[in-house]
Amino acid sequence: MPGAPRATDGLDAARVSWSVDGRLVLDGVDCTAPPGAVSGLLGPNGSGKSTLLRVLAGVRVPDPAPGRDAAHVRFADADLLALPRRRRARVLALVEQDATTDLPLTVLDAVLLGRIPHRSLLAGDSAADRDVAAAALARVGMSAFAGREVATLSGGERQRVHLARALAQEPALLLLDEPTNHLDIAAQLDTMRVLRDLAGDGVTVLAALHDLNLAAQTCDHVVVIADGRVVAAGDVHDVLVPDVLDPVYGVRCEVLTHPRTGRPVLVFDSSD
Numbered sequence: 001m002p003g004a005p006r007a008t009d010g011l012d013a014a015r016v017s018w019s020v021d022g023r024l025v026l027d028g029v030d031c032t033a034p035p036g037a038v039s040g041l042l043g044p045n046g047s048g049k050s051t052l053l054r055v056l057a058g059v060r061v062p063d064p065a066p067g068r069d070a071a072h073v074r075f076a077d078a079d080l081l082a083l084p085r086r087r088r089a090r091v092l093a094l095v096e097q098d099a100t101t102d103l104p105l106t107v108l109d110a111v112l113l114g115r116i117p118h119r120s121l122l123a124g125d126s127a128a129d130r131d132v133a134a135a136a137l138a139r140v141g142m143s144a145f146a147g148r149e150v151a152t153l154s155g156g157e158r159q160r161v162h163l164a165r166a167l168a169q170e171p172a173l174l175l176l177d178e179p180t181n182h183l184d185i186a187a188q189l190d191t192m193r194v195l196r197d198l199a200g201d202g203v204t205v206l207a208a209l210h211d212l213n214l215a216a217q218t219c220d221h222v223v224v225i226a227d228g229r230v231v232a233a234g235d236v237h238d239v240l241v242p243d244v245l246d247p248v249y250g251v252r253c254e255v256l257t258h259p260r261t262g263r264p265v266l267v268f269d270s271s272d
């Protein structure tokens with residue numbers, strides 16, 4: 001992405017715990033995402049993926065760790081947990097699952113919200129901001145919708161606008177929670193291609209994904225969590241294997257090889 005700062009190092013989070021109502025949702029998670037690559041955050045429903053993304057994005061504060069080494073979340077030498085909100089928003093963007101926009105905004109105005117961290121507090125949108133927002137809309141194939149009210153969009157269209165808003169932030173680290181939710185198969189592949197292109201531009205991408213085959217075909221690196229703990233992390237060929245996936249998801253999986261890409265193709269059976 002033009003203007004995006006290039007990260008020299010990727011994301012490095014360590015010992016992240018988060019509890020609610022006395023229940024440990026994340027239990028000492030270590031999670032890395034290599035720079036300029038697409039990483040997948042995988043795990044069953046309720047395993048802690050959204051919570052982890054929210055901690056990494058600074059929306060949730062990790063539990064204190066009295067008497068132990070504290071959690072850290074670093075990106076390209078910056079301590080993300082210590083960065084003020086506005087500076088953090090110039091480094092990273094989070095696309096939340098089923099994000100909603102209640103304000104009566106046009107698509108272009110919703111995408112322009114992504115420019116707020118980059119301008120002075122009282123300034124309006126500049127011509128440059130509008131150019132960045134228009135480029136972000138073009139990148140997700142939504143230019144024709146610029147003047148529409150967000151409330152009138154379909155779920156899939158809205159999902160793409162949220163991605164465009166994040167792109168308008170020009171983040172060096174992009175965190176996404178199930179970015180292919182609501183999307184038909186062609187739109188899913190388009191979104192994953194956008195993520196790959198961003199990685200090619202130097203952006204570090206970490207996306208929570210449910211579709212393990214989409215992850216297998218797209219990701220350079222995957223992290224699997226279950227019950228708030230990391231079970232495995234690494235290259236898709238090493239991690240997307242029955243020894244890891246069967247117990248985590250309670251299924252039986254077989255791994256084939258994609259005839260063109262050489263990447264794993266997973267076929268599932270229920271375990272009983």
Ligand SMILES: Nc1ncnc2c1ncn2[C@@H]1O[C@H](COP(=O)(O)OP(=O)(O)OP(=O)(O)O)[C@@H](O)[C@H]1O
Nearest residue numbers: 020021025043044045046047048049050051052208
């Ligand atoms: N604010 C909260 N209050 C109570 N429980 C919470 C809260 N936030 C998360 N949880 C619980 O923490 C666990 C992990 O939730 P999280 O949304 O991170 O999982 P997930 O892996 O993203 O799930 P899914 O794939 O279903 O979206 C769940 O059991 C959830 O109910």
